[in-house]
Amino acid sequence: MTAFDADDVVRKLTQRLKMRHCLLLLRIEQHGSLTRVAEDMATSQPAITKTLAELEAMFGAALFDRSVRGMTPTPLGKAALARARAMLHDLDHLARDMEAVVAGHAAHLHAGVIPFISGQVLSGAILRATSSDQQRLIMTLHEGDSHQLLAGLRDHTLDLVIGRASAAADIQGLHFDVLYTQQPRLIASRRLAAQLARRPPDWRELVELDWILGAVHTPEREQVSNIFLAAGIAPPTPIVESYSTKLIGELIVANDKAISIVPADVAEELVRIAGVAIVPYSFGWTLPPITLFTRREDLRHDAYASFADALRQAGRQLADRNGERRL
CATH class of the missing domain: 3.40.190.10 (Periplasmic binding protein-like II)
Incomplete structure (x- = not known):
């Protein structure tokens, strides 16, 4: 395997890389064909081929594999694509930042x-x-x-x-x-919540209700599934899957058989905004903590x-x- 000279590649990219090279990489990934890329970018295929050759010369290796099925990125090409996509997004964000600064914002x-x-x-x-x-x-x-x-x-x-x-x-x-944790709360219409509050939770009864939940593989959904599995019951199939807390609240108020589990702070907002009620059940778990994520360089x-x-x-x-x- 040929040794990769990172310093030499950095020198070439610094001197010769242009934003059109980044755009070209993304168009090739999208279309998988230099002919279609040329049509998309309103230029000739020889011009596209030449620009790609320039770019691959900077890296000193092929960025795409060619076959009868089209062009697919090599491992090096995948790395270049990820950085090219980030650079174009950063360019857009730079323009937005400049617009904000001109308007008196940071x-x-x-x-x-x-x-x-x-x-x-x-x-x-x-x-x-x-x-x-x-x-x-x-x-x-x-x-x-x-x-x-x-x-x-x-x-x-x-x-x-x-x-x-x-x-x-x-x-x-x-x-x-990591900022803070959230406790789960069972919410229902006021009439249903009043009925459920009179007795301890019966998960065999609750599984028959109309559940409104987030999508599969979300922490909220997985925790609900775990409750029923721990009780030896197959988890409920929701009548509605939604990320919209407003919609969840409206559906529950309109249906005396509807029920959901949401974070406590969201439940309290839905009490005020939509008129749902919180069933006073206590759960022995918390949701994964609310966390602020950033890139290290920022x-x-x-x-x-x-x-x-x-x-x-x-x-x-x-x-x-x-x-x-x-x-």
Whole structure:
């Protein structure tokens, strides 16, 4: 195997790499054909072939395998694609930051947020971060599960993620700051909650109700499954799978057979907003902790630190108010 000279590659990339090279890599990955890439980029195939050859010369190796089925990235090509995608996202974020600075703000942050987080915590942190005279920010929020959001953090689509730390999460190379834990709460319509509150939980009875839950493989869903499996009962098949806490609340209020398990802070918000009721059952577990994830190289960015401090303060206030555990 030929030795790889990293210093030589860095020198070549620094002198010759252009953003069009990064764009070309992504277009080849997308289309798998230089002919289709040329059509997409409104240029000729010889020009595309020449640009790819320039790029592979910088790396000193092939970035794509060619076959009758099309072009697929080599291991080196996959690494280059990941960095190219991140560079293009960073370029977009640079333009957004510049726009924010011109408008009198410190930066424009793209934050990924899982759905089951208290609106009070999130809004409190955002208000502090966007109203500070020293580090006034513009925020764009993106919702998804922790797996999706951490992938967006890695490819630089997102600047930070507020998600759950768990053994299943791929956090290698990321910095994480565990904020607080959440207790689970069983919620139902007021009529059903009043009926269930009169007796201890009967999971054989509860499994027959209309469950509304998050998607499979989410921590909330897995914990519900574990409750029933521990009781020797097959977990319920939900009538609705949803990440929308607002929708969960509306469905439960409209159906006296509907039931769900959500974090305590979310349950309390749904009591106020949607009119659900909390069934006073006590569970012997907590959900994986709410955690702030960032890329290691971004730790010293003042804008990140400003929002992180605001989020920690809001999380501490919630934990103190609800008697939940701060970490």
